[in-house]
Structure formats: structure tokens, C-alpha cells
Amino acid sequence: xxxxxxxxxxxxxxxxxxxxxxxxxxxxxxxxxxxxxxxxxxxxxxxxxxxxxxxxxxxxxxxxxxxxxxxxxxxxxxxxxxxxxxxx
Numbered sequence: 001x002x003x004x005x006x007x008x009x010x011x012x013x014x015x016x017x018x019x020x021x022x023x024x025x026x027x028x029x030x031x032x033x034x035x036x037x038x039x040x041x042x043x044x045x046x047x048x049x050x051x052x053x054x055x056x057x058x059x060x061x062x063x064x065x066x067x068x069x070x071x072x073x074x075x076x077x078x079x080x081x082x083x084x085x086x087x088x
Contacts (some may be wrong), residue, residue: 007059010051010055011048011051011052011055014047014048014051015048049055
């Protein structure tokens with residue numbers, strides 16, 4: 001649940017950056033003519049697609065690392081339990 005919330009937060013931040021950057025460029029006086037600008041919708045869509053792919057990879061890596069850590073903890077608990085039982 002937490003990773004899903006963090007993914008949504010990251011996507012929201014990326015969308016805010018896309019919206020805020022062109023506004024800042026227009027305010028500073030560096031306006032690019034419409035003819036030479038790329039299609040904003042197309043580039044925003046491609047950017048968001050790549051961002052989502054990166055987030056999916058990150059989420060998968062975090063899941064895999066979590067699984068590894070859980071298995072290590074279980075193994076340690078098992079080894080500790082076996083050592084204690086063998087001493088009796």
C-alpha cells in the first residue's frame with residue numbers, strides 16, 4: 001500500500017514539474033514560437049510513459065529486495081531457534 005502511495009506521489013510531482021516549467025519560461029520572457037515547439041501533449045505522454053516504466057522497475061526492485069530481506073530474517077530466526085534447541 002505504501003509503495004502505491006509513493007508511486008502516485010512521484011507521478012503527481014512529475015506532472016507538476018511539466019506544468020510549472022513552461023509557465024516559468026513564459027514569465028522570464030523566453031517564449032519559443034509555436035511553430036518550433038514540439039507537440040506538448042505527445043512529449044508529455046512519452047515522458048509520463050517513461051516515468052511510469054521507471055517507477056514500475058523501482059517498485060519491482062523494492063519488492064524483490066524486501067522479499068530477500070524477509071527471507072534472511074526468517075533464516076536467521078530459524079538458525080537462532082535451532083542453536084537454542086540443540087544446546088538443551
